[in-house]
Amino acid sequence: MRFKYLIWDFDGTLFDTYTVLNRSIRRALAEHGIEGDAERIAAMLSDTLSNTVEALAREHELDIEAFVERIRHHQAEASLGERPPFPGAIRVCRRFAEAGGTNYIHTHRDAASLAAYLDFQGVTGLFADCVTRDDGYPRKPDPAGFAALVERHALPRAAVLAVGDRDLDVLGAHEAGLAACLFGTEPGPGVEPEYVIHDFGELERILGLAT
Numbered sequence: 001m002r003f004k005y006l007i008w009d010f011d012g013t014l015f016d017t018y019t020v021l022n023r024s025i026r027r028a029l030a031e032h033g034i035e036g037d038a039e040r041i042a043a044m045l046s047d048t049l050s051n052t053v054e055a056l057a058r059e060h061e062l063d064i065e066a067f068v069e070r071i072r073h074h075q076a077e078a079s080l081g082e083r084p085p086f087p088g089a090i091r092v093c094r095r096f097a098e099a100g101g102t103n104y105i106h107t108h109r110d111a112a113s114l115a116a117y118l119d120f121q122g123v124t125g126l127f128a129d130c131v132t133r134d135d136g137y138p139r140k141p142d143p144a145g146f147a148a149l150v151e152r153h154a155l156p157r158a159a160v161l162a163v164g165d166r167d168l169d170v171l172g173a174h175e176a177g178l179a180a181c182l183f184g185t186e187p188g189p190g191v192e193p194e195y196v197i198h199d200f201g202e203l204e205r206i207l208g209l210a211t
Contacts, residue, residue: 001208005155006096007146007173008127009164010107013183014093015117017083018045024074025056028067034060046166046185048139080120088200093126095209104153105130106145106162129153140164141171146178163203167191181206 011017022045026036036056044052053071057064093103103126107114111132118124129149131137137144150157162173163181170193173180181195181203197203204210 001099001101002159003161003179003207004100004159005102005104005153005161006093007104007106007149007160007162007178008093009162009166009169010105010109010114010117012045012165013086013163013169014089014105015083015085018042020075020078020083021045021049021071024071024078025052027074028070029056029060031070032060032062048168080117083117085121085123086200088204090121090123090126092200092204092207092209093123095204096207097126099207099209101207102153103127104149105132106140106149107131108133108139110134139168140166141168141175143172143176146172146176150176150178161194161207 008014022038022041025041026038029036041052044055053068054064056062057067097103105114105127107130109132111130111134114130114132115124118127129152131145131148135145135148137148146162149155150160157177160178161181162169162178163183164170164173165183165185167188170180170182170187170191180193181197182193183197187193187196195206197206201210
């Protein structure tokens with residue numbers, strides 16, 4: 001295998017948490033009599049959640065703190081089962097590990113909530129280490145979190161592939177000297193991932209795991 005180490009993003013890459021998030025935002029808007037457009041909100045979330053919330057609050061003249069609180073309230077109503085792994089994501093992690101590869105996670109999510117998701121699905125053991133918000137590194141596209149995993153485990157950069165669903169995942173990986181794979185969308189202007197995939201069967205073929 002060319003790549004022996006995968007550094008995964010979590011939200012929107014390994015697990016489909018955006019569906020619940022999108023719904024929660026629309027429910028929070030509906031409390032103010034505002035009908036949110038799901039496709040538009042999905043496109044906005046391809047940037048960052050904070051930028052999305054700020055833009056919507058500004059557009060509709062909402063108190064941002066109260067708006068965030070209501071979004072979180074609606075998110076909390078959803079079960080972990082409503083935010084499952086994407087089809088094929090766990091399969092490729094498992095097959096990669098069985099072939100001798102190692103999976104890592106670099107996420108903006110806090111460690112406790114990440115652990116809850118992984119435990120719920122019974123897949124904690126598939127990931128050798130995780131960088132989370134609790135580690136205190138700047139958010140992507142800053143490369144610090146990627147660099148921390150590389151340095152912590154003495155990973156040869158040429159053997160590492162970062163997998164994420166947003167341009168900031170690609171930019172952060174490249175800044176850290178790593179190859180990048182963009183999942184589920186097309187790259188923005190000036191963003192040039194080594195790979196663009198729309199299902200995890202494609203990633204299996206890239207990794208030489210397809211049968």
